[in-house]
Amino acid sequence: LAGTLPLIRSGKVRALAVSGSERSVALPDVPTFAESGVGFRLDSWFALFAPSRTPAPIVEQLDRAMQEAMQDSGLQAQIASLGMRYAPVSRAQFTNQMREDTRTWAALVKSSGAALE
Numbered sequence: 001l002a003g004t005l006p007l008i009r010s011g012k013v014r015a016l017a018v019s020g021s022e023r024s025v026a027l028p029d030v031p032t033f034a035e036s037g038v039g040f041r042l043d044s045w046f047a048l049f050a051p052s053r054t055p056a057p058i059v060e061q062l063d064r065a066m067q068e069a070m071q072d073s074g075l076q077a078q079i080a081s082l083g084m085r086y087a088p089v090s091r092a093q094f095t096n097q098m099r100e101d102t103r104t105w106a107a108l109v110k111s112s113g114a115a116l117e
Contacts, residue, residue: 001018001024001026001027001082001083001084002081002082002083002084005026005027005082005083008027015027015030016030016036017030017031017032017033017035017036017038018030018031018032018033019032019033019040019041019042019043020032020041020042020043020044021034021041021043022085023035024083024084025080025083025084025085026080026081026082026083027083043097044084045094045097047094048062048066050062063091067088070086070088
């Protein structure tokens with residue numbers, strides 16, 4: 001969305017819908033695909049990953065540091081300027097979201113007939 005915002009705001013491009021499950025903070029008057037009657041959702045997310053065998057105390061320290069950094073009003077303003085919103089979730093919630101996204105995209109790739117060469 002960030003790359004198209006200047007075009008949308010200048011009137012050169014008209015946004016018909018956004019792909020997330022919620023309206024964009026940058027384009028609050030533009031409906032989601034779901035609101036428009038299209039059964040499609042693609043939420044963008046960003047995450048910090050660590051190797052699977054990272055000791056729990058280190059993971060907890062990283063988690064706290066990330067949560068603290070995300071409270072910075074300047075960072076939140078920058079995120080909002082890109083048309084995104086900060087929506088913190090627990091590690092368990094994020095794991096579930098990744099699994100759901102993996103199932104969704106795997107089914108789409110399979111139904112498309114795409115194959116690795």
